[in-house]
Amino acid sequence: MNKRIFSVLLLSLAAFASAQSAPTLGAPAPQEHRGFYNSVSFGAAYNWYENSKYEVDEYNNGQSNVTGREINTFDFSGGTFPMFEFKFGVALANLLAVHTVFNLGFFSGTMEEGYTEYRKECGDNKICIDEELKNKRVKGRSSDAYGFRTYVGFGTTIYPIQSKTSPMNGLFVGGSVGYTCFATMIVDGLQDASLNAGAAFQVELGKDWWVNDHLSLGVGLGYARSGLVWNTVESHDTDNVISLSLRLTRG
Numbered sequence: 001m002n003k004r005i006f007s008v009l010l011l012s013l014a015a016f017a018s019a020q021s022a023p024t025l026g027a028p029a030p031q032e033h034r035g036f037y038n039s040v041s042f043g044a045a046y047n048w049y050e051n052s053k054y055e056v057d058e059y060n061n062g063q064s065n066v067t068g069r070e071i072n073t074f075d076f077s078g079g080t081f082p083m084f085e086f087k088f089g090v091a092l093a094n095l096l097a098v099h100t101v102f103n104l105g106f107f108s109g110t111m112e113e114g115y116t117e118y119r120k121e122c123g124d125n126k127i128c129i130d131e132e133l134k135n136k137r138v139k140g141r142s143s144d145a146y147g148f149r150t151y152v153g154f155g156t157t158i159y160p161i162q163s164k165t166s167p168m169n170g171l172f173v174g175g176s177v178g179y180t181c182f183a184t185m186i187v188d189g190l191q192d193a194s195l196n197a198g199a200a201f202q203v204e205l206g207k208d209w210w211v212n213d214h215l216s217l218g219v220g221l222g223y224a225r226s227g228l229v230w231n232t233v234e235s236h237d238t239d240n241v242i243s244l245s246l247r248l249t250r251g
Contacts, residue, residue, distance in 0.1 A: 029094070031214075034092070036091075037090055038251055039085075039250070040085070041085045043243055044081045045243035045244075049075070051074045052073045067119070068119050070117050070118075083105035084104060087157070113142075113143070149241070150180065154177065158172060168207075170207050170218065174220075175204070176202045178200055180197060180200040183195045198227045200226030215249070216247075218248075225239065
């Protein structure tokens with residue numbers, strides 16, 4: 001009887017030890033991107049854009065109809081540190097993560113302003129003359145400016161190197177599409193604020209290094225571009241950001 005009890009006890013201890021040493025069902029594997037994915041990054045960024053808006057004024061000078069067009073341009077360039085970015089989603093098969101993206105930054109730089117007036121005059125003979133009033137061109141001015149920029153999107157991050165012994169393990173490439181919005185204020189007056197928004201995309205290339213089984217530290221180089229939509233002259237407007245950031249990733 002005692003031998004049976006002793007045998008059962010040994011078997012129970014062995015089963016308990018095996019259960020403790022075996023990985024928990026459904027738990028993420030060590031140093032693999034599986035399950036919940038969370039990445040936070042901060043770093044330096046440089047933003048430059050060309051934004052413009054125009055106003056149209058129509059009147060009759062007694063002899064012909066005149067349409068006047070005033071185009072104001074705002075060319076900004078500036079940097080920020082830090083710019084923050086957050087990603088939340090799920091990682092699949094240690095290969096890719098699907099996630100939302102949110103970032104924001106406060107930029108300091110220089111705003112170059114310009115102003116050009118155009119006139120289109122149509123007489124009774126239906127002949128129209130469209131000219132740039134060079135004699136009324138206002139010389140551009142340069143001013144200190146501050147800007148706020150934010151982006152919300154949805155994208156993926158791909159980890160193509162599966163071997164944990166490879167020196168390239170942790171290499172990643174990512175991309176997302178979304179929407180950006182920015183506002184830039186010239187220091188000497190709120191009336192000179194430049195505001196715009198538009199559809200955008202981001203791409204990123206970098207590398208992560210595991211610091212424990214489920215946490216990695218990395219570096220990434222990113223580029224973002226958006227097409228602007230509000231009160232703009234289409235051929236003139238672009239918005240770009242390049243960034244270098246440190247990343248802390250869980251999952």
